[in-house]
Amino acid sequence: ACSSKYVLSQMHPMWHGPLEVPGGDHQSPIDIAVKKAVFDSELKPLESSYDPQTCQQIWNNGYSFLVEYDDTTDKNTLKGGPLQDKYRLCQFHFHWGESNDWGSEHTVDRRLFPAELHLVHWNSDRYTLFEEAVMEENGLAVIGIFLKVGKRHEGLQKLVDALPAIRHKDSVVEFNRFDPASLFPSNIDDYWTYHGSLTTPPLTESVTWIVMKQHIEVSHDQLAVFRSLLFTSAEEEVQKSMVNNFRVQQPLRGRTVRSSFT
Ligand SMILES: NS(=O)(=O)c1ccc(C(=O)NCC(F)(F)F)cc1
Ligand SMILES: [Zn+2]
Numbered sequence: 001a002c003s004s005k006y007v008l009s010q011m012h013p014m015w016h017g018p019l020e021v022p023g024g025d026h027q028s029p030i031d032i033a034v035k036k037a038v039f040d041s042e043l044k045p046l047e048s049s050y051d052p053q054t055c056q057q058i059w060n061n062g063y064s065f066l067v068e069y070d071d072t073t074d075k076n077t078l079k080g081g082p083l084q085d086k087y088r089l090c091q092f093h094f095h096w097g098e099s100n101d102w103g104s105e106h107t108v109d110r111r112l113f114p115a116e117l118h119l120v121h122w123n124s125d126r127y128t129l130f131e132e133a134v135m136e137e138n139g140l141a142v143i144g145i146f147l148k149v150g151k152r153h154e155g156l157q158k159l160v161d162a163l164p165a166i167r168h169k170d171s172v173v174e175f176n177r178f179d180p181a182s183l184f185p186s187n188i189d190d191y192w193t194y195h196g197s198l199t200t201p202p203l204t205e206s207v208t209w210i211v212m213k214q215h216i217e218v219s220h221d222q223l224a225v226f227r228s229l230l231f232t233s234a235e236e237e238v239q240k241s242m243v244n245n246f247r248v249q250q251p252l253r254g255r256t257v258r259s260s261f262t
Helices: 152-168 219-226
Strands: 046-049 055-061 065-069 078-079 087-096 115-123 139-150 171-175 191-196 207-212 216-217
Touching: 055 152, 065 152, 065 219, 087 219, 139 219, 152 171, 152 219
Parallel strands: 139 207, 139 216
Antiparallel strands: 046 078, 055 065, 055 171, 065 087, 078 087, 087 115, 115 139, 191 207
16 A cells, blocks of 8 residues: 555654745645635546455554555546546545644635545556655645534444554554545535645645535544544553644645636
8 A cells, every 4th residue: 555654654743843845835735715716617527436345454653544545456546627647546544633623734715624534646647656656746636525523424434433443653453345435525526626745744745636615524423533543652651642633724825726616
């Protein structure tokens, strides 16, 4: 899968600072100013095709929890939308706050959501490994979906039930059937798209962001289980709750956000 341990653990778990990337002017996340987004009629609908059987594991990497997929074949693909090539899903993960008042990375007209889901894909038309693609401008495509607190999300519950088994950093549990599309909102044709970066180190500017306009709803109790995870490993004396694992919004630096809808 796409997150070899040594590489991911580069993300210092307590990293929160607005670590500036020297000369980085395509950084993420950003605030999406709805009125300033430019409608682009050339933007096509997104086409995703995921195989739930290729789900491999769910693990706590000390920054978030990741659900990883077998990305050695073209079983989980994303194309269309703003994308010229075909991209492979390697993992999805979330960012959330210590309270329901904040937690998302992107904002919409400065509005914060309690959490945000990221489905991470890499360009398998041009590269053979995720690690290669992560360094290239057109290497990655990440779908961002906002979470709001409301009714219980039946699809999410299977993930939530697995979280107590991975409370500590570096804990892994086998997870062998999950359909990522079960976390999509009903409308995936309305989205904003812009060029940006990973929101954690190495912050490489290799991401075509596709942020859904429609959020999904999860229950307060489901989000509370996210907050029961720990940044720290089992050996560490002081246990730290895994909350507020989001990066602050970054300057737009002249970029245009396009919308697929008017
Ligand atoms: N939050 S985000 O922007 O979707 C995001 C997605 C993926 C990674 C990631 O794989 N980092 C490990 C790498 F690439 F090897 F350094 C980091 C952040
Ligand atoms: Zn993320």
